Amino acid sequence: MVDSAVPRFWREIPQRYNLIGNQCGACNTIYFPPREACPQCRRKSMDNMKPIKLKGKGKVITYSIIHVAPERFEGQAPYPIAIIELEEGPRVTAQLVDCDPEDVNVGMLVESTFRKIQEDGYIGAIYYGYKFRPVK
Numbered sequence: 001m002v003d004s005a006v007p008r009f010w011r012e013i014p015q016r017y018n019l020i021g022n023q024c025g026a027c028n029t030i031y032f033p034p035r036e037a038c039p040q041c042r043r044k045s046m047d048n049m050k051p052i053k054l055k056g057k058g059k060v061i062t063y064s065i066i067h068v069a070p071e072r073f074e075g076q077a078p079y080p081i082a083i084i085e086l087e088e089g090p091r092v093t094a095q096l097v098d099c100d101p102e103d104v105n106v107g108m109l110v111e112s113t114f115r116k117i118q119e120d121g122y123i124g125a126i127y128y129g130y131k132f133r134p135v136k
């Protein structure tokens with residue numbers, strides 16, 4: 001499909017807003033983003049994936065500090081990007097906010113926060129999604 005990129009973004013909006021993953025009814029493994037079937041259980045899991053709201057709490061597994069930001073993120077550099085292991089198990093990659101890059105460390109407890117991700121000046125669209133901040 002030629003036009004799949006943009007509709008896919010909008011289809012994913014509820015997940016982006018709410019950290020909705022899903023769980024395999026056969027082996028209980030939790031996925032984020034949600035999957036259509038569990039790679040462990042294959043066909044058995046096809047009708048068995050249940051949506052699950054993730055708490056958005058986790059810890060930093062690894063991180064890097066972005067000094068040269070991509071276009072549209074330039075004003076934000078330097079900023080930390082971390083791989084976060086959620087309490088439920090899935091790992092997500094997200095920007096860390098509300099902390100100085102030098103204060104980030106492996107094992108740091110973080111929680112999700114709903115933030116503006118990108119503003120498109122031409123279309124005027126503003127994209128929102130989750131970022132993470134240290135648990136106080």
Ligand SMILES: [Zn+2]
Pocket residue numbers: 024025026027028029038039040041042045
């Ligand atoms: Zn499974």
